[in-house]
Amino acid sequence: MDKPNYPMNSILSENVGYVILLGFGSMMAILVTLIVKIETRWNKIRKTFEWFNTAGRSVKTGILASSVVSAWTWAATFLQSSSVTYQYGLGGSYWYAAGASIQIVLFAILAIELKRKSATAHTFTEIINARFGSTAHKIFLFFGFLTNSIITAMLVIGGAAVLNSLTGINIYAAAFLIPVGVVIYTFFGGLRATFIAEYFNSTLIFIVILIFVTTVYFVNGNIGGISGMYEKIVHSAVIKPVAENSGGSYLTLASSGALLFGIINIVGNFGTVFVNQSYYQRAIAARPKSAVKGFLIGGLAWFSIPFTLATTLGLAAIAMGMTFSADQISMGLIAPSVASSLLGNIGAILLLTIIFTAVTSAGSAELTAVSSLFTYDVYRTYLNPSASGRQLVKISRMVILFFGCGMGLLGISIIQFGVSLQFVYLTMGIIIGSAVIPIALTLTWKKTNKIAASSGAIIGLFLGVSMWLYSAYVLFGQVSLSSTSQNIPLLLGNVISISSGGLIVFLGSLINPSNFNFKIMKQKIIVVDERIRAIIERDNDENFLKNAAKFTYRYSIVLSIVLIVVIPIPLYVSGYVFSEMSYRIWIIAGIVWVSVSTVVIIGMPIFEAKSFVKRIILSISNRFLYETRYFDEQNNKKSDNKHSGDLTNLDEYKKILVAVDGSSMSIRALRYVENYFGNLNSKIFIVYVIEWEETDEILDSVIMNKMEIEGKQMLRGILLAKHEDKYQRFVKVGDPASKIHEIAEKTETDIIVMGLKGLGNTYHEMGHVGQKVLNLTSKPVLFLK
Template sequence: MVTNLFLKISKLKGSIDGGVVASSGRVFVSNVLPGRIWKFVFLCAFSQQVTCRQDLLQSSAIAYRYGVSGPFWYASGATVQILLFATIAIELKRRAPNAHTFLEVIKARYGIEAHLVFTVFGLMTNILVTAMLLTGGSAVVSSLTGMPTPAACFLLPLGVVMYTMFGGIKATFLTDWVHTFMLLIIILIFSFTTYATSKTLGSPGAVFDLLVKAAADHPVAGNEGGSYLTMKSTQGAIFFVINIVGNFGTVFLDNGYYNKAIAASPVHALPGYIMGGISWFAIPWLCATTMGLAALALEGNPAFPTFPLRMSAADVSAGLVLPYAAVALLGGGGAVCTLLIVFMAVTSASSAELIAVSSIFTYDIYQTYFNPGASGKRLIYMSHAMVIGFGLFMASFSVGLYYAGISMGYLYVMMGVIISSAVIPATLTIMWAGHNKWAATLTPPLGLACAVITWLVTAKKTCGALDVTCTGSNNPMLAGNVMALLSPLIFTPLFTLIFGVDHYDWASMAAIRKGDDHDLAQEAHMDLEAIPGERDTPVDEMEVEQTKLLRASKIAKAMTVVLTLALLVLWPMPMYGSGYIFSKKFFTGWVVVGIIWIFGSLFCVGIFPVFEGRKDLWYVFKAIYLDVTGKKHPSAYHGPTATFTEGKETGTDTPPAAEGKEIPGEVAEKS
């Protein structure tokens, strides 16, 4: 509704960004122009994409299992991929400025064989992520409302399909801000209730005392002293490795991340990724430190839904720790807050997955192999069909997983086994000119085969069975995940030795053509020359942009190395090695740091985007007022030939009106 309102007010389907079609031919994924996504809007959208529903539910479940170490292992193990992806995103914009999807880059460099392999891995990534969203979300909705889980699996994607189909990536950018802002507010409500206002808990000290009691009643195997208040956790460390491996796959192979990287301007992509990663860290860390530990502290309270019993392993794996803790803390209000954050996280993350899958089917399958000469209008039609088709498929698939007993937690630790063998080949595609075609083509499927064999053999040897419980345990998943990520370190040198080092010149990536948007532009009465990316860019402008990207690439590499070392080594490892068990004062400081950090995230993704877009927001709200009151139609303020140049206000370089005609914006000013 919000998206369509913005489109209506802007008359042309380009709204405040200036175009009905995405520049560089991104006709279907957008309605928003690359180069016009500000850094804070970008990091807001990016933060919301990575804040999938499983982040909040899964991180709380890990905190319930392993104590204070769980939230940190979860957050740090998933943040480093976001930071490292900043380097890949910058290099992608340098090497292939007109690419619609990452898979186009694969085809441009290696040809059809590798393209088909990476298409399969990309689709598997999107299917796994969407399945986690729907299985976890439906379990929470069912537990809080009594709705049958199969019905929830079909109802949750319905609204997402509708607004994604009509709004494209603009729908995700607009709703991402609202969803992220509300999600952060709800996390703060949970935090202040747990650590300040609750009559049952009400302070970090009270939570600390109850955690000490919980450790005495049911100590954690593998934790220092059986305590929930230590970073030294054997099973937590195993999850840490699994988490790192799996998230490499979901970030580096998810076309949704590349879509947002493509949509961002070169100047804003780097700070967007860096600040987005740092801002996101606080979300699962504080949420799990609050709700996971609150569940442990409140299990002995009659207000807890499972009282007097502990939560079952199935409920924990399904992601019900957070909703149970919310109900125990806030009653019906907690249930409402949980439903809100689940709905918002599911819809925002699912919309990104829908767009990613739609882009793959539209550009990398339909246009590439079935209709190379497809017009922009035809591509949009196909993208809409794919959004609907994928939504129905995933709803049905999630119902099947429910009846098979496969939960969100199982999918989360399994995803690395299935997809992470393609991470290193995908990275080398952008980063190394010597990576040859056959190393890229053969390594991912061979790595997948090795990972699955390792996973199942380890499960059989350690548990003696191949059921859901055994195959989902930590040791088999650890073996399979590590094999998936590291097997390319064996296969890539082997195939390089056999087939030789490639001497790639990056020319075929740079030559990726733009899509045909002329029919859409003509229908919207727009001049493609007025749209950045569609006009012929002078050589000097291209050189300036490449210089900016090269500088951003160097900064990204340095920043990611420093931050990765800080989050993976300098902060956690001394605490793990020492076996330190938190004191009450240290635990209080730990919580305070998390709350301060989440306020920083709130400013970055909640307040700064509004400030950054204040002029365009003023234009939109003024246009709405004028349209509603009937004083003046908003189209009078929109010059369809207005152009945008980096560093200048919108419309600064507006071309002169044709003889005998006036530019609409000038008419409005004169009147």
Template sequence: MAGKEVELVDQGTGYGLIIGLGALFAILILISVRVQRRYLLEDSDHAEMFMVANRSIGTGLTASAVFSSWMWINESMYSTVFAYRWGVAAPVWFASGLSFQIALMAVLGIAAKLRVPCAHTSMEFVRIRYGQLGHVVFIFLNLINNSAMVITASQLVTGISGMNLAAATVLIPAGVVVYTAVGGIKATFITDFLHTAVALSIMIYFTLKVLTNEHVGGLGGLYDKLRRSENLINVDGNYRGSLLTFKSYKSAIFGVVLKVCNLALVIMDTAFWQKSFASHVRSTVPGYDLASIAIIAVPWGIGTVIGLSARAIENTPVFVTYPHAMTDDQINSGLVMPFVLKSLFGSSACAGVLVLIFMDITSTVSSSLIAVSSILSFDIYKTYINTSATDRQIMTASHIGVVAYGLVIVGWTLAMNYAGANGNWILYFLPVTTSPGIFPVLFTLLWSRQTKLAAIVSPLIGLCAGIGVWLGLSYSMFGAVTIATTSEQMPALYASLTSLFTPAVLSVAISLVRPASFDWQKFLQIGLVRDSGSESSRFVEPSDSGTSEGEKAYGRDGISGLGNASGAGSDEKQPFSAIDHVATQHETDQLVHPLDDGTLRHIRKWLKIAIGFLLVNISVTILIWPLSMYRDYIFDKTFFKSWVSVSILWQFFALLAVVIYPLFDGRHAIGMGLTGFWSDLRNVGSGKESVGQRVDSSGEGAKKAKA
């Protein structure tokens, strides 16, 4: 295994951290779920709360959760790898490949609230529009998208600590399965916040600690060492072979591949849709857009400082592999950061890397577990196995789904690991296999003329075409189809573009041959999960602070501002609670949007804001910023120092946006929980009724009254 000749930390430390952190977070979430239920009237034993948090999440927590879900281990660990390979340009190309996708998801999320207000998964409205076959095709594409998230983490943990690969693969997701199965999506929002707080703090600490180390010498010292190293290093494809130029051909190619890959990882990941469903209408756009700005900090800052520091010190006695260079296997397995930290600070810093890896991977896994369990429970169990499933039965299916998918992740990861896949290969594998569904999914929500045949056929042809181009070019250009040849840039680039654009062209062409127009009203037959005798269908309206203080129920369907355009609230004008069939025209005429006129106007306003922000984001992150820098220029010392300083300031902005602000935004809910807990402590043994008892009794009373 990569890195086995360099001892970074002992196995005991690795096992202790992975098992201990998993157990710690499982306990914290169990406590959190209890607090939510006891003091905030949020019961994760009901499907609406488990899967979409009663659609009540505020801006701060939404931003933190989206940031955490998008903070894949690749962004922190592999940004240093690519900076080491290609220089100062690579982290920016990495960062620019992360942002616009989240801004696009803000547009889709708020559009979904307008057109599919009661959806639980993106697959629900796919089935309404394209029927059973289309439903199955897109479920398949979604599951591919969520299949490869643990590979990088397991290899890094093994490379750092020497843990058994199979043990690392099993233990990393084990604790996540426990707390996700119990707490649902609200638990993932809370753990996402905790993971983000810890991971960002570690990244900022490592960035500053490395930069100020005597062997690096600060901004000026790092620059001087890089200039001196240019006599030994000639980066193929870079202007004058320099690490300090933005004109880097391979970085630019990687940036294009990454943009396609990440677009698929967002659009085809039900977790991002589900978090938009769970957020309040006032929180979706600002939450997602705030995360899209903050995420730039992850690869830019730490990738630039640590990746370039590796180049600066690798030929000095302080470096752990000296007098030898790092092997390709070590680099491809993401060990640049651990080697730099081991060289400068010893094994304790590598233990910190293990904590960072755990934080990054578990936040991603928890979101995907909820998303896939929702697909299994709503889109498979409720749709094909038990169409009259109650809230309780759906919850049971969801819990089973979390555990089952956890086992699938483990099995698939072990298979990929023993087949020789690594994190570098995954970055090129994912866009080829996940991109075919992007345009058909976008058209499903945004273009009424995409036909059923187009939606089903085009992504499958695109998938086959992309894989064919990928394998064919790998063979024709490099003489074989292996992990190494399929990890080359050009086959992956052409294959990714083929997978992305073939379905777009085919879908439009097929749809125009036999035109049809979809009635958006049919989406309104997706309804809430109701169970007699439960309060599970209650949506809440957060107060202006974005917290749960002053939460108000709106009608038995629970949508904030529930009612029809005329303000009537009769039962016959509510959306259907099941989707056992696609509505007939007569049934469609009876469907009325569950949101009132004021709320719909509010959503349309946010939709315009989201589109405007998306256009600005694309202009800046894809066109103005990287392309204006792509010229015959080598950074001078002043510009380099300013460049790195801004990247570090961006890290602190991210900390403010997705760690500090959520605490302020949720201050009232935090206060309610602490007040209730303190009241219970004071009343223990006094015989007085506690806040929790009053909440419990009021809940029981409500149930009895409803019965």
């Protein structure tokens, strides 16, 4: 079979394609890996298996929302949305956006229910195994892997097709090389690296969309702004009317073709969210108070991407009189053509770059999802139940490596068969949709019957595929790639798959209901990492989770109804065709929506991480300055009185704070204070800080008391030579440097004394706590070796 290139004049050279493919991919891999290393070092994160696969279960709202946006933004988001807009007008862009955003909004329900009912879970299939046993577990594990494979295929096909069309790069080479950078940073950084990469990707996407919007509506003189585009689209409808649309106009939501696409889109995308481990992984990684807000904000922000971009580029193609073949439309090449026409090479490079980063960041999400499924649900469940954390990390990385290579091979295989991006996108609901409702009810409804759930998924798949193929044969006389790509067979297959699976599990559970107690999940699914377990116990406030669940059900359902019923259905039923004024309002609403989304998605994670970013900047900048404030015990001693040159007037120091952590240097610092300050009229404060991750929530009182008791026992174990009444002991929990600074200010300490290094391993001359103390305090600090 010949190489399936999709002809379109390549406006960029192959060299540009390889620079983006390899150069940009490598740059992203290096940048993300570096940020992960910085974060783990300055936050003193232990790279356990829990951290690798759940990001420490402490992800906040902003980074979760940006992650959701990025993970749900595929090549199809840019390519397919513009194609359906080119075909059906405003109805195409709206139904693409609304039909694929409600799944994220509704998934917020599963996210909060997961926190309520199985907070210790690592995968959704792990919950199914704990509830139903190995048979059901294997069935839904199959659907999980199948979902990740389909999504991966779509990512690779879309990315390779655009690289091929814009640069002429070999489509097979593109498909194979796309995953390279993804594998590198995911291999080293796990889920945390994925979150960071997705933030950069979301940032880039919104910036590029604003560039295209500004160019089309406010810069390009040929289009003539919003009014000029309106006039050109009206003229285009006269020359080439849309048969499925009201009045043949592109400026209407009354489009039977767009509505059919919307229904297929809605049904199919439920499968790619509700049966996709990557979204459960994000819910698991998020803190309970962030999970709901992250998915709701992420879903609404994502809506603005296909809605605004497709409306802009898809309608621009119509206004500019551009024509495309059926193959080019099927492969989603409208958007890159318009981008290159508007901005030349720069436009092509911008669109190519965001498609590439979308493919790689979404690919990273799929890699971590597959890694978790295999490691927890295959390796630890069936092959090595007693595996250590080190072994699990090793297996996870091996899966990332092998599946990463398999991503390219899978994409090459599908391209070789001549299957288009559009075909894969529209058929995925038929294949995985039957598992949607059984999974959702298993995670939320205590009456769900395991036989009904498993049967619903399997029988629904069989009925959906059968209806799809049968209707294609009846309507078009054959079962072929062409006949199965038609709207009616696709619609029937998608609807039958999801509805039959849901009907079977619901009726079966009513006839023979279970009465499952979700509280036993805590005993069945164990978190070995003590620190992570403490975080889960701290966050698992039942009253908060119950109220959050009520809020989520209410707003998720209302938002979904507004998006797919309240707004579009009256416009469809009435056959309304937009006037110039209503069209202007529609476009401005999209611009405002994407602008607000840009501010939120880019700004919120930075705001939430401001203290961490400030700490790193200050620490790095102070690294070159701390030596001027460094006192070495040997250099500061005077031969006649053992006192340092700067400490000869010891009477000036009435209050001395000495920080101890049990290390030899900190004990030496305490002895130094005893010897040099013990006989003076001074008050000595001994501070021991139990290091704990900084959060904006109060620690659980039981955990806090336990820690403080252990800390006091440690301090009591340190013998003080004399003058017991001169000493006051403090035990605190939190960031050591911050607590030392806080107590120094509170007690009006005159000088801080501490060891040059603590218990933490460091290759630098000074420990990280000491460096942070120097950043925070203006008081003199004495370090001792």
